[in-house]
Amino acid sequence: MTRHSTEIGGIRLDVSATEKYLPAAELQAMAPAVNAAAAELEKGTCPGSEYLGWLDLPDRITEEEFQAIETSAARAQKDSSLYVVIGIGGSYLGARAILDALGGSVEGCPEIIFAGTGLCSASLDRVLKKCKGQDFRICIISKSGTTLEPAVAFRALRTMLAEQFGQEGAAQRITAVTDTNRGALRQLATDEGYETFIIPDNVGGRFSVLTPVGLVPLAVAGIDVRALVAGASQMRKACLNENLESNPAHLYAAVRHGLYTRGFTTEVMSTFHSDLQTVQEWWKQLFGESEGKGGEGIFPASTVFTTDLHSLGQYVQDGKRNLQETFLCVRHAVSELTVPGDESEGGNLDGLNYLAGRTLDEINWKAYEGTKNAHISGGVPCTSLEIERITPQVIGGLLFMFEKAVGVSGRLLGVNPFDQPGVETYKKEMFRLLGKTQ
Numbered sequence: 001m002t003r004h005s006t007e008i009g010g011i012r013l014d015v016s017a018t019e020k021y022l023p024a025a026e027l028q029a030m031a032p033a034v035n036a037a038a039a040e041l042e043k044g045t046c047p048g049s050e051y052l053g054w055l056d057l058p059d060r061i062t063e064e065e066f067q068a069i070e071t072s073a074a075r076a077q078k079d080s081s082l083y084v085v086i087g088i089g090g091s092y093l094g095a096r097a098i099l100d101a102l103g104g105s106v107e108g109c110p111e112i113i114f115a116g117t118g119l120c121s122a123s124l125d126r127v128l129k130k131c132k133g134q135d136f137r138i139c140i141i142s143k144s145g146t147t148l149e150p151a152v153a154f155r156a157l158r159t160m161l162a163e164q165f166g167q168e169g170a171a172q173r174i175t176a177v178t179d180t181n182r183g184a185l186r187q188l189a190t191d192e193g194y195e196t197f198i199i200p201d202n203v204g205g206r207f208s209v210l211t212p213v214g215l216v217p218l219a220v221a222g223i224d225v226r227a228l229v230a231g232a233s234q235m236r237k238a239c240l241n242e243n244l245e246s247n248p249a250h251l252y253a254a255v256r257h258g259l260y261t262r263g264f265t266t267e268v269m270s271t272f273h274s275d276l277q278t279v280q281e282w283w284k285q286l287f288g289e290s291e292g293k294g295g296e297g298i299f300p301a302s303t304v305f306t307t308d309l310h311s312l313g314q315y316v317q318d319g320k321r322n323l324q325e326t327f328l329c330v331r332h333a334v335s336e337l338t339v340p341g342d343e344s345e346g347g348n349l350d351g352l353n354y355l356a357g358r359t360l361d362e363i364n365w366k367a368y369e370g371t372k373n374a375h376i377s378g379g380v381p382c383t384s385l386e387i388e389r390i391t392p393q394v395i396g397g398l399l400f401m402f403e404k405a406v407g408v409s410g411r412l413l414g415v416n417p418f419d420q421p422g423v424e425t426y427k428k429e430m431f432r433l434l435g436k437t438q
């Protein structure tokens with residue numbers, strides 16, 4: 001293998017700084033296994049094959065579905081200043097990741113607030129206080145329709161909505177995104193007459209960002225969901241390529257798995273853009289829930305630099321050498337801020353004039369390059385995902401690439417990447433302690 005990087009849809013993947021630990025010939029030798037894993041997905045012969053609906057989702061969304069989502073969004077944009085999205089795990093992280101990465105709602109569109117992402121009373125109380133007396137709408141998202149955290153938040157918020165708009169008025173301000181037939185939420189939505197969108201049966205929670213789970217809230221925020229899906233579609237095609245070095249999902253999956261089998265059992269995703277922190281959270285769920293089973297799996301962790309260079313940086317540089325690092329970097333952020341000069345007499349006391357006129361983005365990029373060099377010298381195999389500018393198209397491609405990669409790398413590990421049996425254990429214990437009877 002001669003090349004160590006590939007660029008698709010504005011995303012450049014560079015694995016050259018892993019070669020010391022995973023030589024090019026050994027990486028190339030993984031290609032047949034990677035292609036076999038991918039073929040299992042495409043042919044639907046892998047464990048969990050009933051949840052492969054995400055694979056061709058970007059090309060399956062119809063004009064009718066786009067229009068239904070856009071109509072719902074236009075209504076919310078017209079009559080609401082706040083749009084509360086209630087959901088947990090895969091039912092909120094994708095929308096939030098994309099929204100944060102793109103800098104939030106477009107001007108003039110409702111502010112999106114997330115609720116039901118835990119059981120912390122302070123957090124729900126803040127949402128309730130923020131919505132009180134405001135023109136707000138609720139979008140409740142739960143595939144099973146039985147998850148406790150969103151169900152509790154939904155009960156509290158819809159009670160308040162009914163106090164403000166009456167029972168009927170409240171029902172007209174609620175959108176439910178849920179399973180076709182099953183679950184308490186489906187029943188409630190039918191009984192109360194809520195607007196509903198369906199999460200396809202064959203798409204699991206953490207793979208559902210390109211269904212109404214992600215698209216409805218993002219459309220309300222004014223994000224171009226068609227561009228998002230187009231980016232995913234472009235990436236989907238690139239990720240069908242059997243040539244390891246030009247298929248970003250395969251290359252990424254192969255490198256991280258190859259490093260895992262050589263003792264690098266924790267993957268730290270490091271970004272230099274705090275707006276990408278929720279993308280990291282989405283990625284952690286996707287990989288952690290898909291791979292962490294049967295005593296196997298890379299532990300996914302994350303850092304936001306340069307902030308965390310002043311906390312976790314010491315460990316990454318010099319701690320236990322079981323870390324592989326994946327940088328997720330953006331060359332141009334939204335702002336064009338520059339460092340002001342100081343030409344006053346006796347000025348430049350802070351010694352920063354050498355940076356005068358340079359953009360913060362440029363300085364941040366140098367911090368990335370310097371950190372990568374340092375971590376390589378400290379014995380950390382480093383992979384980079386470099387992006388010129390975040391757009392809906394680029395982020396759609398990025399998220400799809402990760403989905404495809406986790407399907408492949410889960411199969412390389414020998415696990416079913418599409419179930420999450422471990423999540424039930426805490427629920428059983430919690431419900432037993434709470435005295436749930438049905």
Ligand code: PA5
Pocket residue numbers: 088089090091141142143144145146147150204205206207289420
């Ligand atoms: O990926 C998953 O399947 C989970 O994270 C779910 O999305 C999460 O548990 C929420 O489930 P539900 O949408 O059924 O409320």
